[in-house]
Amino acid sequence: MAAAGVGLVSGTAPSGFSLPIQTVEVAGTSAWLVEDHSIPVVSIAWSWPGGAALDPAGQEGAGAMAAALLTEGAGPLPAADFADALRDAAISLGFSATRDAFEGSFRSLTEALPRALDLARLAMAEPRLDPEAVERVRARGVAGARRVLETPRGQAGRAFWREAFPDHPAGRPSSGTAESLAALPVEAIRAAIARQLRQDKLLVTASGDLTAGQLRTLLPRLFAGLPAGAPPAPPALPGFRAFGQQVVPVASPQSTVVFGQDGLDAADPDWEAAQVVLRILAGGGFSSRLMQAVREERGLAYGIGGSLEVLFRHGIILGSVATENARVAETLAVTRAEWARMAEAGPTEAEVADAVAFLTGSLPLSFTDSRRTANVLLSLRQNGRPADWLEGRPARLRALTRERLAAVAARLLRPQALAAVVAGQPAGL
Incomplete structure (x- = not known):
């Protein structure tokens, strides 16, 4: 041995x-x-x-x-x-x-x-x-x-x-x-x-x-008894195809929209900044900009959200919303407008403070039992993180300024490339 x-x-x-x-x-x-x-x-x-x-x-x-x-x-x-x-x-x-x-x-x-x-x-x-x-x-x-x-x-x-x-x-x-x-x-x-x-x-x-x-x-x-060697290498992930807007006809009083765009590699130095931006824009529950604009201000949907989905150590921004067929077009228009607003101006100081406080303060909740701990550690390893990555995370998040996050938002978010699939019978699309 x-x-x-x-x-x-x-x-x-x-x-x-x-x-x-x-x-x-x-x-x-x-x-x-x-x-x-x-x-x-x-x-x-x-x-x-x-x-x-x-x-x-x-x-x-x-x-x-x-x-x-x-x-x-x-x-x-x-x-x-x-x-x-x-x-x-x-x-x-x-x-x-x-x-x-x-x-x-x-x-x-x-x-x-x-x-x-x-x-x-x-x-x-x-x-x-x-x-x-x-x-x-x-x-x-x-x-x-x-x-x-x-x-x-x-x-x-x-x-x-x-x-x-x-x-x-x-x-x-x-x-x-x-x-x-x-x-x-x-x-x-x-x-x-x-x-x-x-x-x-x-x-x-x-x-x-x-x-x-x-x-x-x-x-x-x-792992005794397993064959020697490694699995074959999977094919390299190509670039995300910004395919525009597609409608899938489904007989239903509501439509579901899945929307997204290309993100960043997990090794990108702006990865954690992108997480903060996306929490403010789409992942902060009732405090997110999309929830405020889509649900609270206009009542277009019960909920809307998005986050980074990682595959092959690359992040894809993925979100979804369900709404009445007659309100799909407006919901998409509001979503794209908030996407563009964040890309153009970035977050506010108050939004940054709230998002960083949540991401740092909620970290222990990911490790409340042995199964969750093992699974989170495995995800970190799959994304190529070093063993001391968690140790420095709170300090890295607290070091993010509004100006840095605004620059990352401008780099990350591309309203013109935001792709969407609508499944249902949407009016006006």
């Missing part, structure tokens, strides 16, 4: 909140750990790059089907026995395939940790893919894919990504379509597992009643 090491970084935020992050390295795999021995619970999360981006054309949903089937029986345990083993030990184990990653995680009581490791390893290294399990998961996936398209929101979301990335897997439904799932052979699911679950390119995080020494010991055990 290769040499292992442990490093410690203390992430500190306002009000005395601190998150000591240890870095554990063993056998070519590194993990972040936050110890908390106050409750006998352990959570571990991990991921590989790829996910739905590795699904071949025509086999959309292969990764999602593979993820769902990993807990439907493994090794000597058929589906019912595997489920019983998890339930009897109070273990929560799951897998998912997102647009750009394949993820796994479990949470267990400390005393059940050995059993959790065994079951997680079995699921990854020895999945059964029994015919009855495959067909049950397939039927569930087909029903879910059809159900998405029964609503204007589902239609608008699918069309938005298809138009924004027409020649990349990011433009396809990550969980597949009813047609692709129905036609998916079991061999394609096995191939998805084989190309995705590998020894290399792993990102691991852990939180709870666990020491660095224990984590160093369990990591090789958790």
Whole structure:
């Protein structure tokens, strides 16, 4: 076994909140750990790059089907026995395939940790893919894919990504379509597992009643039996296509609008400034400019909001609103006007103070239990953050001036490039 090491970084935020992050390295795999021995619970999360981006054309949903089937029986345990083993030990184990990653995680009581490791390893290294399990998961996936398209929101979301990335897997439904799932052979699911679950390119995080020494010991055990090497590299994400405005006819008294534009790379030095700008514009609940202009001042919709959605370490600004068909055109006009106003003049001093206070003060809420902590740490790693990123975040946010944020708003927001899909029967569009 290769040499292992442990490093410690203390992430500190306002009000005395601190998150000591240890870095554990063993056998070519590194993990972040936050110890908390106050409750006998352990959570571990991990991921590989790829996910739905590795699904071949025509086999959309292969990764999602593979993820769902990993807990439907493994090794000597058929589906019912595997489920019983998890339930009897109070273990929560799951897998998912997102647009750009394949993820796994479990949470267990400390005393059940050995059993959790065994079951997680079995699921990854020895999945059964029994015919009855495959067909049950397939039927569930087909029903879910059809159900998405029964609503204007589902239609608008699918069309938005298809138009924004027409020649990349990011433009396809990550969980597949009813047609692709129905036609998916079991061999394609096995191939998805084989190309995705590998020894290399792993990102691991852990939180709870666990020491660095224990984590160093369990990591090789958790991933034992996986093939050597790394998953294939997913295709590079192309630029966001500013496709203008599209209408998807859906018989409904209301329309749903999904709108957005290109954002910034996660490594961009203006990333956190962009988060502040977007919170003021679209993500601050009733205090955001869009909520004030669309709901409070005009009563056009119950709610409207947006944020940065990250895929392949790149941010896409994504928002949505639902309103009566007769009021869609006005809602879009108001949204574009607020987009332009922020781009032209930036935020006010009061808005900056409120947004920075919220983002710094609410940081501890992301770490209220071991599962949330492990998942947030995993997201940080997926975005390429260093272990001391949290430590400096409050100071970085407080250092942002109104002038800097105005410059970032002018750089980031492009009203003329704001793309929108309207699903419904909008009047006047």
